[in-house]
Amino acid sequence: ADAYKGDYAHFTLKEISEQPDIIFKSGENTKNAIKNAGNHIKNSNNIYITGSGTSYNAALIAKQILAKYAKIKVDTIISSELQFSSQIIEPESTLIAISQSGESADVLEAVNIAKKEKCKIISIVNSLTSSLARESDFIIGMNCGPEIGVAATKSFTSQIIIIYKLVEVICNGNFVIDYKEISNAISKILENHAQVRNIAKEIKEISDIYVLGRGVHYPIAIESALKLKELTYIHAEGIAGGELKHGPLALMDSNVFVIIINPKDSTYSDTLTSAREIKARGAKIIGISDEKSDVYDYWIEIPKTSELTYPISETIPIQLLSYYAAIEKDTDPDYPRNLAKSVTVK
Numbered sequence: 001a002d003a004y005k006g007d008y009a010h011f012t013l014k015e016i017s018e019q020p021d022i023i024f025k026s027g028e029n030t031k032n033a034i035k036n037a038g039n040h041i042k043n044s045n046n047i048y049i050t051g052s053g054t055s056y057n058a059a060l061i062a063k064q065i066l067a068k069y070a071k072i073k074v075d076t077i078i079s080s081e082l083q084f085s086s087q088i089i090e091p092e093s094t095l096i097a098i099s100q101s102g103e104s105a106d107v108l109e110a111v112n113i114a115k116k117e118k119c120k121i122i123s124i125v126n127s128l129t130s131s132l133a134r135e136s137d138f139i140i141g142m143n144c145g146p147e148i149g150v151a152a153t154k155s156f157t158s159q160i161i162i163i164y165k166l167v168e169v170i171c172n173g174n175f176v177i178d179y180k181e182i183s184n185a186i187s188k189i190l191e192n193h194a195q196v197r198n199i200a201k202e203i204k205e206i207s208d209i210y211v212l213g214r215g216v217h218y219p220i221a222i223e224s225a226l227k228l229k230e231l232t233y234i235h236a237e238g239i240a241g242g243e244l245k246h247g248p249l250a251l252m253d254s255n256v257f258v259i260i261i262n263p264k265d266s267t268y269s270d271t272l273t274s275a276r277e278i279k280a281r282g283a284k285i286i287g288i289s290d291e292k293s294d295v296y297d298y299w300i301e302i303p304k305t306s307e308l309t310y311p312i313s314e315t316i317p318i319q320l321l322s323y324y325a326a327i328e329k330d331t332d333p334d335y336p337r338n339l340a341k342s343v344t345v346k
């Protein structure tokens with residue numbers, strides 16, 4: 001019944017809209033696995049995280065959150081690349097494999113390689129009966145319901161929540177997430193969809209979009225660029241704010257739009273400076289922030305929250321923007337050309 005789009009025009013919009021609830025559901029079907037996996041991570045020497053597409057971008061978030069809050073160092077490896085660096089996999093380590101479907105061939109192959117090195121496998125997966133789940137020592141369920149739209153939306157949010165829950169276990173009470181705050185923030189942003197739809201009209205003819213962020217907002221920028229590519233077919237690229245002057249600045253002119261991910265945390269003032277440098281070259285700026293600035297041609301407001309709510313908050317307007325730009329361009333947001341929901345062949 002969940003795989004029914006009901007009153008929504010598309011599955012993608014339905015799945016974006018479900019996110020306020022998914023915050024509370026994620027991982028609830030496998031609470032013990034989260035506890036056991038968290039304790040296992042604490043006692044593991046080497047930890048790798050792998051995934052493909054959006055799930056890999058969640059791995060990049062995990063790396064930063066684990067480092068900053070749990071003081072745990074992990075290596076991230078794109079699943080399809082793991083075969084080329086299998087030498088670095090230390091025997092008897094831990095591989096965390098993130099996959100919505102649990103059927104991506106690249107992820108399964110990465111797991112296979114790690115198992116040959118006697119690694120333990122922790123999977124973060126939506127389908128508990130998937131091939132990946134069967135190969136795992138710890139199975140954490142995303143529990144976000146079927147995701148039909150080819151471009152991952154709610155599953156990404158769910159993966160971040162699972163990461164938070166693992167860090168809660170690892171930090172044993174010294175890491176507190178306000179799930180209600182996250183859910184409320186998403187609801188508030190969703191209410192603003194008409195404004196985002198208007199911005200979608202402005203970007204539909206554009207051929208290049210850049211998304212800039214620092215710290216944990218950099219992987220969000222990468223994921224945002226992926227969403228724009230998949231749904232709008234516009235060339236999009238994520239940029240780490242400080243890298244602007246090492247190349248991307250050469251591309252800034254009045255033909256491009258730049259989305260600036262700029263919540264009011266420790267990355268704020270440097271990122272605002274980046275926005276000014278880009279604006280001076282004539283590019284149009286879409287600012288996603290809880291603070292207004294005259295540098296933004298378009299300001300998408302997100303609520304002022306604690307810092308761990310921001311990565312999820314700022315993801316929502318870009319999902320909406322990508323969806324509405326697809327609608328404006330009259331392309332099918334649920335089934336983008338040339339792409340498949342789960343890539344089960346190499």
Ligand code: G6P
Nearest residue numbers: 053054055099100101104152340
């Ligand atoms: C495909 C989908 C993406 C997804 C990726 C990984 O490329 O189109 O949306 O992120 O596979 O899928 P998984 O099921 O392993 O998370």
